[in-house]
Amino acid sequence: MFSNEVSRRTFVVGAAAAAASTLAMTNASASVPASANPTIVARQRFFGPENVDPSTGEVDSSKTILSWFGVTNFAMSIAGNVVLLDAWVPRGEFSNYVPTSPEELAALAPSHILIGHGHFDHAADAAEIASMCGATIVGTDEHCSQIAEQATTELRTLPLDSDRTDFSLSNGVAVHSVRHLHSALRAPRGEQPPLVLVPDFSPAIEHPPTPHDTAHLASHFNDAEGGSLLYQFVVGDFVLTWHDSTGPLFTDAPEILDAMRALPVSTVQIGSIQGYNQYTNGLSDPLDYIQALRPSLFVPAHHDNWLAPLSAPAVAYEERLRQALAGLPTSPELLLLTDPADYVQPSRLTFDIPVK
Template sequence: MKRIFLAGLFVSSLCFVEPAYADLQATITARQKVFGVEHIDPKTGDLPKDKVLFSWISNSTFAAAIEGRIIYLDTYVTRLEVESGRTPIVIKDMVDLAPQSILLGHGHGDHADNAAYIAGKTGARIYATAETCGVMVQDLQRMQNDPAIMNDAVAKLDSSAKIDCVSVTSAGSTPGTEILQLDVLEPNACVIAFRHLHSVAVPPDTSFPPTPVKIILDPRDAELFPKGVALTPDEKAPSPATGQMNLETAGKPGGGESLFFSFILRSGSHFSFVWHNSAGALKEGKGQGWDGTPEDGRRIVAILKALPPTDLHMGTASSGNFTNNGLRDLIQYQEALKPKIYIPNHLTTGTATREASSMSVYAGYLKQLDLMNMPREQRPVVRWLIDPTDYLKPIVFDTADAIWENPKKAGLIDHLCKQPGGEVHFD
């Protein structure tokens, strides 16, 4: 579905110098909406320096505040209404939040839509694959040539705006062979990223039966969104309605080339988390666009095991392999990472997991853990997300809490996190 939004919702002039919003009150309001009034300084818009906060925007998209530094993990919004609705956020909120950076797990539209527009408005730096960086440049140029955007006095982009995009991996690279330390959150946190595998269907794994889960959609949808009431304009119409604009991404080439991100704070108890919006077939070493071998999967598993101990795993619950192998691939990522806590993503769009099917997937996840005989003591604490109940509900972690302490962390920071912008070597 084409992502088309109402430009007329902008009510104040959008002008950025650095990735910091010039309209302070608009930024404060947006941050209070996304991260909670209790976490925002009402005069400055600042966030706590001793906490990490996440706010689920939908699908695999989160706004994150890491010791006061705001980033987006993906930028797509499921059913982004022209006014606040099921997904209680509009594009103005995403711009007003004034993110410093945007991290894209991969370039498909259900992850990267809106990214070029937000970056063009805010100056936020994008971190993506080389292929997706190229597409982001094309997306911004298209939008700068779109009359529906440029003729709107408030929503228009600056004609001189450019995309600042860091290529985490080179074009056509082999998964797991290029590992980069990003400067995105320095000096607060070390961020390590590498290409892994996008989900793909592989033959059923005979080592355990498939997950017996029936996806049940939310029966409220018929009442919440009656048939015939469009949430977006008819994409087959010859032109968008007055005041509306198209913020989708072209998504090609390289849309399926996926990145895995690992974060560890340099201060406090060294809170750590990982985020990825797809999960490939590690056992077979295959992913969308990568017809690999088990060796490719083993290479990625070795990296996952070598990363700093993982406190929080934010990983996809949707997979192109769901029909054949359930949530096997996700759990094999967890077997390597051994996280303390699991928060799912990719719950509102994608293969098998659509809007309001969250609890069905949760049941499947728990059953899959049993089928794969994961010991109870190794299973993460689950903080499941439900659409639309959990949108924009702050998830807060105290970075000084002793629960995150692990003697391995400080040593790994010194060993792995030596050169922001440079390659990481596990030896």
């Protein structure tokens, strides 16, 4: 076994060094659409103009709508509540590949930023976004403290320090959080073959990084995990479960799988499929989560090319993922998001909320 933190930093530093050795810096920067009301413009872009009131900016409360902006980062409107799930616009190895910015995410005016864990690819922009818009940071005490220390203003926080915590959003949205485990390398179980993908540096070559973005990435390399949380949102008969890492629960914490089985059956599960255990156990860990959460629809995440050579394009996972799902006793429908085509595409993840 090796330390998850040490192995992660080794991968990340190596990835940055590989990119830096081949790329020239540019001064391009993302821009926020100009508008007299930037919140309305941002919400129309992230949730679809047909779902946003053009005079008030309120989002259709009969729907759940998500826009992906890389790794496991999503802007979500659920029953009219606008929140962020994780908070990092991927950049540093490249720039202007993911078509948004922290400023535009703040313009969405999210009420909460829910953090799955504290590594940079999930939380590096949380302090800046929350400072601009006043959103409440939700996560473990470690997440909240780390983000608060990075902020330039005092932040509102909601620490969740129990193995299972229940709270609510407006319009009858119940939220269940469960502590689980970050991905980690373990000995082969023999159920799934190893999964090693060919790295792809083309985003960095085609969208070279600005000095500012490279510095931002470097400044967050050592951000701590601070524990990992899975979140489930329940409104009416609609249940959405989201987790930004997928740990070796079968070997390390089978009781957490039992806790997941005790949750309501998921209508939609959005879950990380990339992890350190893929190098010895393939997609075994994601399959364990899927079987415990029992989704009708599975949406993979943390499978895009956010930091080569640690990452690869989403399409590289497709064949193995379809084969793995087909081997389950009950296989969910698969909705595969691909990068960069599906970044900030709300039509891909729009669901009606059935009324009980």
